[in-house]
Amino acid sequence: MAFLTNTFQTFWIAFLSTHLTYGATLWSWSHESQNKDIIAVLKEGFHMTDYAGKFGLGADDSLTLAEDPQNPGQWVLRVFYAQGSYSHSGKHRGAQFYGTPSEITSHSYTTLTLEYEVYFPSSFSWVKGGKLPGLWGGTRDCSGGRIKETCFSTRLMWRTEGDGEVYAYVTHSQNPDFDTWCARYGNSSIATYMKVYCDPTYGVEIGTGAWRFQHERWHHIKQEVRLNAEPGQNGYIKVWVDGKAEVHVTEVRMRSNTNFDIDGLFFSTFFGGSDSTWASPHDTYSYFRNFKITTDTADISHSELVG
Template identity: 75%
Template sequence: MALLTHTWLVLWIATLSTQQISGATLWSWNHESQNKDINVVLRDGFHMTDTQGKFGIGADDSLTLAEDPQNPGQWVLRVFYAHGSYSQSGKHRGAQFYGTPSAVTSHSYTTLTLEYEVYFPSSFGWNKGGKLPGLWGGTRDCSGGRIQDTCFSTRLMWRALGDGEVYAYVSHTQNPSFDTWCAKYDHTSTPAYMHVHCTADSGIEMGKGAFRFQHNRWHHIRQEVHLNAQPGQKGYIRLWVDGHAEIHVTDVIMRANTHFDIDGLFFSTFFGGHDSSWASPSDTYTYYRNFKITTDTLNPSQNELVG
């Protein structure tokens, strides 16, 4: 869906490159072979070490284990969204927690890859959009309209009709200024740039409408994040969906200081947005499986880029 352009911003659609540098798998969770207490799964499988930022966990709320909709006998994460629920609506609005695998947090990683699969059943109505998991690092303050120079997060979003994007909370200390950096996308005639949009009090939409989620299939997500080594340098965010390279944004300063690194998984999913216009149009679910964080990197070959 994206028009392909290659300059200091790149958005492309292509097959996976063979230019892969294989690294180490630092953490993984695929599924369970039987139903278990979700709190045990999050503690042992996802290394949820504290309750900061957590909501929606357990059978009386949203996040539980359930049988894989396409593979009975395998138990995966399932999140329930009640009809009318959104980010501020109370119980049954989705779920959130931070996963902190010790193999990640015990080192100072500035480049990591997160992979997982997500499934939207036919009952899922997209409405205006909502959040999906991504990577995070630093303090746990980069979400919900909070812009800090002490952290970052790179959650995904679904939007109307299932359009997808990376919804990034990163430093607003961009080059030469945040307003100027944003303006080149908001007032551009270059088609690829039109897939990036930012406002002063929320996340930056990267790759908006570059791909589209579908119902009743597992989508494979591969997100690679590189934090700039020094203040003022550029980092990047790359995203592959179902083996196709969808987003590569290289013109972004990921952090204004180097006092934090990548810390793990930010599992965050709900409808919204902060008001009821974002609410779920029906009782519905999402499902998740096959998580892993690795040091793998994947570079596009030149014949996968147009322009």
């Protein structure tokens, strides 16, 4: 694919080599060797310091420990989604909490890398889409259609047929303004530009279909985020799936002020979407393991513009 040479070379998909700089591991959780109370695991292993923004936790709801579907004897996170559940339904609609490791929150990190693995069994139906974990910082308000200048979040999503994307809540103070910044993509007739979509009241969808999740395999997710150092500067979001670089977003302002940094893991998963057209058609699960946050960075090379 030929590169475009105008000033709008912002969103990239990369397929080939990367140059990795190893840093420090600030936090990790892989699995448990036996079944445990999930609240204890979240407090001790994931540094969930309070219940702000949480739902779906515990034996009588969605998030518990369960044996790894491919490695019996290892207990991993399992999320139950009940038939008919979606973001605005009641119990068993998924799970959400914020992890705040002290090694991260006691410092000011503007560049961090999150890694984890996710597994979808054969019973999992993609429907229209749903959320997956990412990084966050600032106040716990950047989700659910709340656009704030005091926070950011970079969750992922699965979409129809298992297509993946980044689903980012970032400042609307883009260059030269949010509508213009988004219009170059959302109103474009160029197919590759249509892989980026801005909704003025929800998150920005980036790289839709850049990869596709599959059933009955562990997918390795790696997300590197850099916050802009100053309000008018740019940051970036990079994503690798199963070791292949998929998304490299540059020239995006992650925050409009420097009063917050990266604070940790935003564990968030549910079907939706805000209405029942997103709902799971039957009872199903997802599994998660091998979490870590590091100061590793990687330069993506041999990139291909997607819009």
